[in-house]
Amino acid sequence: MCHVDREKKKIVYGDSLAWSVPVDLLPRLEQFIEHIYGECLSNYSVFECYTSSNVSTEREHKCGFSCASQYPLQTCSDISGVVVLIMAVYACTARSFFSDITTSGQSQAVSPSNVFINVPQRVMQSTCVE
Numbered sequence: 001m002c003h004v005d006r007e008k009k010k011i012v013y014g015d016s017l018a019w020s021v022p023v024d025l026l027p028r029l030e031q032f033i034e035h036i037y038g039e040c041l042s043n044y045s046v047f048e049c050y051t052s053s054n055v056s057t058e059r060e061h062k063c064g065f066s067c068a069s070q071y072p073l074q075t076c077s078d079i080s081g082v083v084v085l086i087m088a089v090y091a092c093t094a095r096s097f098f099s100d101i102t103t104s105g106q107s108q109a110v111s112p113s114n115v116f117i118n119v120p121q122r123v124m125q126s127t128c129v130e
Contacts, residue, residue: 001084003091003098004029004044006037012091012102014049016074016083021048049102070101 002025003012011029013021030041049068063069072083090098 001087001091002029003088003102004033006039009044011044011046012049013046014068014071014087014102016072016087018050018073020051021046047102047104066104068102068104 001014003014005012011026013025026041026046033039033041033044047068049071050073051064051066063073072087074083087098090101
């Protein structure tokens with residue numbers, strides 16, 4: 001997900017699989033921001049929630065200090081589109097919460113309020129009635 005905050009002049013890119021910013025995303029954003037808002041992309045800072053340099057030999061992402069470790073990192077493919085949708089809703093309706101979870105230097109522990117996004121299978125197990 002890519003979020004452009006015009007007030008803070010900040011572009012946040014969060015990929016729940018910890019992939020890097022696509023090569024053609026920033027040039028396309030530059031054209032869009034220039035055309036629609038008449039602003040220059042160079043006035044914006046770009047923040048990646050996860051850095052691709054923190055991928056282990058098992059091809060899993062291991063968060064470092066520069067990561068926004070509270071941004072959901074998918075552990076289960078069952079909810080891939082849902083994570084993006086929920087993060088888009090947070091970005092539009094809960095701006096301070098979205099800003100908090102897209103900041104680097106966070107605790108590695110998953111916040112209890114985010115467990116339904118980060119570890120959906122744990123929530124499903126605790127709510128399913130057999």
